[in-house]
Amino acid sequence: EAQVTQNPRYLITVTGKKLTVTCSQNMNHEYMSWYRQDPGLGLRQIYYSMNVEVTDKGDVPEGYKVSRKEKRNFPLILESPSPNQTSLYFCASSGGHQPQHFGDGTRLSIL
Amino acid sequence: QKEVEQDPGPLSVPEGAIVSLNCTYSNSAFQYFMWYRQYSRKGPELLMYTYSSGNKEDGRFTAQVDKSSKYISLFIRDSQPSDSATYLCAMSSTTSGTYKYIFGTGTRLKVLA
Secondary structure, three states: OOOEEEEOOEEEEOOOOOEEEEEEEOOOOOEEEEEEEEOOOEEEEEEEEEEOOEEEEOOOOOOOEEOOOOOOEOOEEEOOOOHHHOEEEEEEEEOOOOOOEEOOOEEEEEO | OOOEEEOOOOEEEEOOOOEEEEEEEOOOOOOEEEEEEEOOOOOOEEEEEEEOOEEEEEOOEEEEEEOOOOEEEEEEOOOOHHHOEEEEEEEEEEEOOEEEEEEOOOEEEEEEO
16 A cells, blocks of 8 residues: 555654654655644645755754655654644655655654 | 635535635646645545646546636535545645645535534
């Protein structure tokens, strides 16, 4: 089954404790991206990757890092999380300039 | 001004009604237009995908794009309680070899049995 898998689905943590949210897709897609979804603000892109070793900032990259060492994986790293990063996060992928497929989300709470 | 405007709702309709959901946008470079459905605690799921202006029909769903007015619509015929969800419009363009995707904030729809 074609899918985008995110882990963990839920995480409660404390300010300053480094965390990584993993994302993996099994569709051999070149394009992968991370979004955060906040009430009233919709989906905002954090980072995206056009292919392996090619990443770039989206609209809200501050406080986040990504890497793309393999085509299927695109982890999101919060090196020093802060409460304003409490949000619902989605990973997505697409083959070229096609509609994106989304994971089921990671709900992150930072105390 | 936001690049994409979408009424957040909520929109409540009786079962069997025709639902009309809309988005307006400002960037004439958008080439691809999408509608996603998002259920609670799930990721957005692609419903419809169109390129440029025109209509596209898939079962009970019809997507319309009017590039001259920068206006897109999704119509749901014979709405069902299972259609209750948040509907997101999305648009994309290619710029300098990269893909730009923009999403509306979503319209919450409730179909009452």
